Amino acid sequence: MSNNRASFTPSRRKFLMTTASSAAGPVIARAFTGEARAQSAPRNQREPVGVRLEVNGHVQDLSLDVRTTLLDALREHLGLTGSKKGCDQGQCGACTVLVDGRRVLGCLTLAASVDGRSITTIEGLTSPGQELHPMQQAFVDQDAFQCGYCTSGQIMSAIGCVHEGHAENDADIREYMSGNLCRCAAYPNIVAAIKQAKAATQSRLASKET
Amino acid sequence: MRPFIYTRANSPSFAVQTFPSGSAGPDVESPGQYLAGGTNLIDLMKIDVLRPQHVIDINALASSPLGIISTNAQELRLGALVHMADAADHPEINRAVPVIAQSLRLAASQQLRNMASLGGNVLQRTRCPYYRDVSYSQCNKRRPGSGCAALDGFNRMHAVLGTSDQCIATYPGDFAQALIALDAQVELQGANGTRAISVGALHRRPGDRPDLETTLAPGEMITAFVIKPAPWMRRSLYLKIRDRGSYEFALASAAVAMDLEDGRVREARIALGGVATVPWRAQAAEALLRDQLFSEANAQAAADAAFAGARTREHNAFKVELGKRTLKRALTEVAAMEA
Ligand SMILES: Cc1cc2nc3c(=O)[nH]c(=O)nc-3n(C[C@H](O)[C@H](O)[C@H](O)COP(=O)(O)OP(=O)(O)OC[C@H]3O[C@@H](n4cnc5c(N)ncnc54)[C@H](O)[C@@H]3O)c2cc1C
Ligand code: SF4
Numbered sequence: 001m002s003n004n005r006a007s008f009t010p011s012r013r014k015f016l017m018t019t020a021s022s023a024a025g026p027v028i029a030r031a032f033t034g035e036a037r038a039q040s041a042p043r044n045q046r047e048p049v050g051v052r053l054e055v056n057g058h059v060q061d062l063s064l065d066v067r068t069t070l071l072d073a074l075r076e077h078l079g080l081t082g083s084k085k086g087c088d089q090g091q092c093g094a095c096t097v098l099v100d101g102r103r104v105l106g107c108l109t110l111a112a113s114v115d116g117r118s119i120t121t122i123e124g125l126t127s128p129g130q131e132l133h134p135m136q137q138a139f140v141d142q143d144a145f146q147c148g149y150c151t152s153g154q155i156m157s158a159i160g161c162v163h164e165g166h167a168e169n170d171a172d173i174r175e176y177m178s179g180n181l182c183r184c185a186a187y188p189n190i191v192a193a194i195k196q197a198k199a200a201t202q203s204r205l206a207s208k209e210t
Numbered sequence: 211m212r213p214f215i216y217t218r219a220n221s222p223s224f225a226v227q228t229f230p231s232g233s234a235g236p237d238v239e240s241p242g243q244y245l246a247g248g249t250n251l252i253d254l255m256k257i258d259v260l261r262p263q264h265v266i267d268i269n270a271l272a273s274s275p276l277g278i279i280s281t282n283a284q285e286l287r288l289g290a291l292v293h294m295a296d297a298a299d300h301p302e303i304n305r306a307v308p309v310i311a312q313s314l315r316l317a318a319s320q321q322l323r324n325m326a327s328l329g330g331n332v333l334q335r336t337r338c339p340y341y342r343d344v345s346y347s348q349c350n351k352r353r354p355g356s357g358c359a360a361l362d363g364f365n366r367m368h369a370v371l372g373t374s375d376q377c378i379a380t381y382p383g384d385f386a387q388a389l390i391a392l393d394a395q396v397e398l399q400g401a402n403g404t405r406a407i408s409v410g411a412l413h414r415r416p417g418d419r420p421d422l423e424t425t426l427a428p429g430e431m432i433t434a435f436v437i438k439p440a441p442w443m444r445r446s447l448y449l450k451i452r453d454r455g456s457y458e459f460a461l462a463s464a465a466v467a468m469d470l471e472d473g474r475v476r477e478a479r480i481a482l483g484g485v486a487t488v489p490w491r492a493q494a495a496e497a498l499l500r501d502q503l504f505s506e507a508n509a510q511a512a513a514d515a516a517f518a519g520a521r522t523r524e525h526n527a528f529k530v531e532l533g534k535r536t537l538k539r540a541l542t543e544v545a546a547m548e549a
């Protein structure tokens with residue numbers, strides 16, 4: 001039954017791929033120029049804009065309504081629904097992703113403005129069957145969530161926080177993680193998780209992994 | 211959000227030339243907007259307060275001097291596209307002008323500081339809830355002549371200094387206060403060339419035209435902020451009082467710098483945030499401190515002078531006492547600094 005279904009119903013991901021052509025593979029990713037393409041004369045307000053993103057190591061060419069945020073491009077056009085929409089106003093941090101390794105808010109980033117950039121989302125931290133990223137594992141070990149809605153944003157922000165060198169002590173972590181709200185108030189356990197994963201996250205960075 | 215034409219600029223002159231021409235009308239009706247970090251612009255476009263037909267993305271200019279911090283003994287130059295986070299962590303800024311680094315570090319969240327530019331920060335719009343909610347028809351800043359819903363509304367966060375009968379909206383930022391306390395200049399590029407003005411001359415008080423935000427000509431772009439550093443500016447700090455310990459706009463804040471020799475104040479600089487309609491330089495308070503021995507009594511007198519002209523509404527009278535205490539504490543702490 002489930003086999004049949006799988007062969008007749010295209011997955012959500014596959015369906016969404018029809019709006020995005022994906023040239024997969026880390027080899028191509030490394031050749032990625034990382035530069036926004038030149039863009040010439042003003043065009044019509046309704047004309048879609050072409051946006052090329054490297055998302056979790058895969059180059060994606062998208063054709064988007066100019067108003068599309070990075071968060072909506074990830075969720076609605078690439079089917080990467082791990083990044084969450086909490087407030088859509090820059091106030092909660094649920095949409096935190098890494099752009100060229102720096103943590104930013106997907107909901108206030110215009111997708112067109114990150115043309116040519118590398119994006120890392122929660123889906124890019126590990127693959128099915130592989131070990132979790134040390135920060136993910138630490139959130140599990142330390143019970144650093146309840147409902148989980150804020151968690152992908154917390155984890156991406158925590159990785160950025162460690163990479164920046166802003167996880168020196170508890171007070172430092174609390175200050176530099178203040179952009180990620182948790183309605184379930186898992187804050188003490190989030191601090192504990194970041195402390196647990198700090199060293200392993202730093203050594204992954206040293207070996208050029210997220 | 212309304213659709214717009216999106217253009218990426220690859221030089222400041224291209225950006226300025228691409229900016230749609232038009233006369234200086236209400237800020238919210240500007241046909242063009244530059245896009246830097248987008249943390250204020252995209253937010254205000256989503257909620258339909260700003261409705262540009264043309265958005266000119268200037269982020270590619272970060273690879274020009276606009277994206278650079280350069281420091282030497284004569285001049286500290288902060289490019290308009292430098293991210294808040296990078297200026298906040300810059301060692302020389304922390305050493306030479308700590309008030310600048312602190313005002314940035316205590317603003318917004320690290321994700322926002324990673325995105326937001328210094329130029330965009332200074333130009334951010336008020337957080338007045340009636341300005342941000344277009345379902346309120348009364349807002350002189352959005353709709354000139356329509357009235358002000360905040361005057362008799364929920365005005366706990368609103369300003370007590372620099373207000374008018376037309377608008378009491380608080381200037382929400384922190385960094386501009388640090389800049390004006392250090393007499394920084396802002397460099398501009400427009401259709402008619404370049405010019406520099408003092409940061410203190412950038413924002414307009416609401417008066418009878420709250421819809422006009424700044425003294426910039428339409429399409430004029432900020433390229434850099436320039437501080438002439440003096441050794442005494444190491445004795446400077448930013449104190450910010452908020453409803454929560456982090457990630458919140460100021461209820462009251464003070465940027466202070468002091469030239470102190472043997473307990474005598476040679477120069478004092480004070481700029482206030484959270485309490486005024488524009489980044490607020492408190493010159494009368496500075497004058498009371500200058501050429502006097504620093505004392506708690508003088509700090510209190512300065513704080514009283516800074517708020518002498520305060521005008522309060524139903525919910526914000528607490529800001530007068532809070533603002534005075536904030537300033538007094540900032541002055542006491544800056545005088546005690548090892549600089
Ligand atoms: C939840 C939240 C909390 C915040 N808390 C704080 C806080 O505590 N303190 C604080 O200071 N700020 C705070 N902010 C505001 C934030 O710091 C500003 O939104 C940000 O600094 C704006 O910079 P930007 O580069 O993103 O500007 P943009 O959004 O890109 O632009 C803002 C405006 O400036 C114009 N502009 C940008 N660059 C230039 C230029 N070079 N020349 C001419 N015009 C230009 C744009 O056209 C636009 O009108 C907060 C924001 C949010 C969402
Ligand atoms: S205070 Fe100013 S911005 Fe707020 S409603 Fe009144 S006029 Fe509008």
Ligand code: FES
Binds near residue numbers: 086091105
């Ligand atoms: S969804 Fe982006 S900050 Fe809340």
Ligand code: FES
Binds near residue numbers: 150151
């Ligand atoms: S775990 Fe529920 S919001 Fe954080």
